[in-house]
Every structure is written in C-alpha cells, then in structure tokens.
Amino acid sequence: MKLSKTAWNNVIIFSVMIIILLINATNNRLFPADEREDNGRVLPEHSVILALTMAFPDKSTVMFERIGRAWKMTSQGRVIDSSNQQIEQLMFAWQQSSGLVQAADIVIDGQEGTQIELSLAGIEQEQVFTLYSLADQLLIFNHQKNIWLALPSALSRQLMPVSDIGS
Numbered sequence: 001m002k003l004s005k006t007a008w009n010n011v012i013i014f015s016v017m018i019i020i021l022l023i024n025a026t027n028n029r030l031f032p033a034d035e036r037e038d039n040g041r042v043l044p045e046h047s048v049i050l051a052l053t054m055a056f057p058d059k060s061t062v063m064f065e066r067i068g069r070a071w072k073m074t075s076q077g078r079v080i081d082s083s084n085q086q087i088e089q090l091m092f093a094w095q096q097s098s099g100l101v102q103a104a105d106i107v108i109d110g111q112e113g114t115q116i117e118l119s120l121a122g123i124e125q126e127q128v129f130t131l132y133s134l135a136d137q138l139l140i141f142n143h144q145k146n147i148w149l150a151l152p153s154a155l156s157r158q159l160m161p162v163s164d165i166g167s
Contacts, residue, residue, distance in 0.1 A: 042097045042129070042140060042149065048121040049091050054160065057112035064090070086161065093158035094118070099140065099149035106139060106148050108132050113141070114160065131160065 003011070043049075053063045060077025064087055071087040073080065082090075113130035120127060128143040138151040138159070 040098045040101055040149065042099070042142070042151075043095055043118070043120065043127065044123075047095060047123075049094060049118055050121055051117075051119040052091070052094070053117040055115040055117075057114065082161065090158070090161055093155070097151060097155060097159060099138075099151035102139075102148035102150055106141075108139070131156070133160070 049066065051063065051065045053061060055061050056078070058077070061075070062078055062080060063074045065072045065074070070084055071091075073082060073087065111132055113132045116129040116131060118127040118129070125144070130141045130143070132139040132141075133153065133156045135153070137153050138156045140149045140151065141147075142149065
C-alpha cells in the first residue's frame with residue numbers, strides 16, 4: 001500500500017493522539033484523583049507562601065511578606081527578632097506539616113486561638129487557619145476545607161516561633 005506524504009502525516013498525528021489518550025486513561029485508573037488529594041496536609045503540596053499573617057488573641061499581629069527572595073517582617077504589638085533564615089524555616093515548616101484529620105467537630109472551651117492567614121502563589125483566596133495549642137497536641141482548624149487537623153505539640157514552636165502561642 002502506497003500512501004502520499006499527507007496521508008502518512010495524518011497516520012502519525014492520529015497515532016500520537018491515540019497514544020496520548022491511552023496514557024491519560026491509564027494514569028487516571030492507576031492514580032485516581034481522590035487518592036492524590038492529601039487531606040492531612042496543612043497546605044497543598046509544592047505551595048509557595050507569599051505572605052503569612054498571625055493574629056494573636058491579645059490583638060497583636062505579625063506579618064511576613066515575600067519580597068523577591070527575602071522576607072519582610074512587620075509586627076504590631078510584639079517585639080520579634082528573627083533572621084531571614086529563621087523565617088525561611090518557619091515557611092518550610094508550614095509547607096511540610098501534615099496531621100491527622102479529626103473525624104468529629106471539636107469544641108474548645110474557653111481558649112482563644114491564633115488566627116493564621118496565608119497567601120499562596122496561584123491561589124486567589126487566602127488560606128485561613130485557627131491554631132489551638134493544647135498540652136498534648138496542636139489543633140488546626142482549616143476554614144476552607146472545614147476540617148480539624150491534630151499535629152504533635154512540638155510543631156507549635158515550628159509553626160509559631162513567637163512566644164505566647166494560644167494564650
């Protein structure tokens with residue numbers, strides 16, 4: 001069978017399209033979307049933090065903003081002395097943290113939480129969390145997903161390096 005140059009081009013184009021469709025179909029079967037979703041992570045995987053604001057129960061605030069490769073820190077009502085490397089470690093802790101999703105709604109009696117607002121690259125809506133530091137664990141309420149996460153209490157100093165957490 002002899003095909004013209006145009007006919008061979010069409011054969012190649014349709015062959016490549018069929019291979020792409022096969023790869024997409026098998027990828028979706030091997031890795032369903034609900035398995036790839038990481039509900040236990042505080043932030044989406046590979047997220048880039050542009051700004052982080054901590055609002056404490058005593059009405060003081062601390063804000064970190066990414067300016068190029070460095071960080072600008074603004075505090076209101078708190079004295080904080082953090083180097084750029086310490087701020088980078090704080091952001092890394094936020095990006096990598098994950099906890100156990102709590103099945104039921106949790107009631108915190110008489111304790112005010114620390115409000116955290118995160119601006120992420122590629123996501124228009126700010127991510128809002130409320131942190132409650134308890135004796136044995138750190139509870140995080142994710143307002144967007146409406147879920148509670150329980151993390152080890154040792155992470156409270158990594159996610160909130162300023163003093164008076166949760167008081």
